[in-house]
Amino acid sequence: MLLTQYNPFKELRDLESKLFSSRDLSTEDSVMNFTPKVNTREGEYAYHIDVDLPGVKKEDIKVDVKDNILVISGERSHKEEVKEEDYYRIESNFGKFTRSFTIPDNTDIENIEAKSDNGILEVVIPKVEPIDTTKSISVK
Template sequence: MLVTRFNPFRELKELENKLFGYYPVEADENGISAFKPSVSTREGEFAYHVEVDLPGVKKEDIHIDLKENQLIISGERSFKEERKEKDYYKVESSYGKFQRSFALPDNVDVENIEASSENGVLEVVLPKLKVEKAEVKKIEVK
């Protein structure tokens, strides 16, 4: 017979993970909480597209770098809400750093990469280089 320890909070913890687990919270070496934004990537005919969900992150807090054939997207979000009422005072704040890295394919035109941010979504467009197809040369067998 298998004995299982009863945990009255297990279901509550599972519900909490489902509701708030969208951005797992971690802490960095400074104790500041970090989050890992979700990313969508797609390949078009002329470019690769990387879309990053960054709700609450200002454009000036987003950094995009190219290093050793990698695209590095990083930044920090901060949120502070202060509410004063007649009978109570409430302050909520959250801070988080993030960094995501992507290896770039060889055919990316690194000189013409563009990025834009709108409604909490960052889109990075990585244009493809035009690769000319090599001409096939026939070799005669003797």
């Protein structure tokens, strides 16, 4: 008698491979389920947010700040066209994304900069010196 470990997901994976065996999911999944990867870091004078946006044009990226929340959003589209002698095929897919970040109180919102280069969006949020809100009131 041969013992095997029960895998509850085996039947599901078998069904999935039968249903999708003729489709190239690598391209479709990367476009339809688009969630960009983000790296954040704090420097001495600024906070930095780097967003990996391959295939996204600068014109399709939007960066907004409202109520100390930085929102990076956009859309990328993918179009594959194949022309052969006996057939013509076009596949179009797109993906929208939104990422939000709470900005600390010690930032200069008016001077935030965003730059896109080679599929990487870099957002620089300058720091400011904290304002001393303590006030002495003379007693009369």
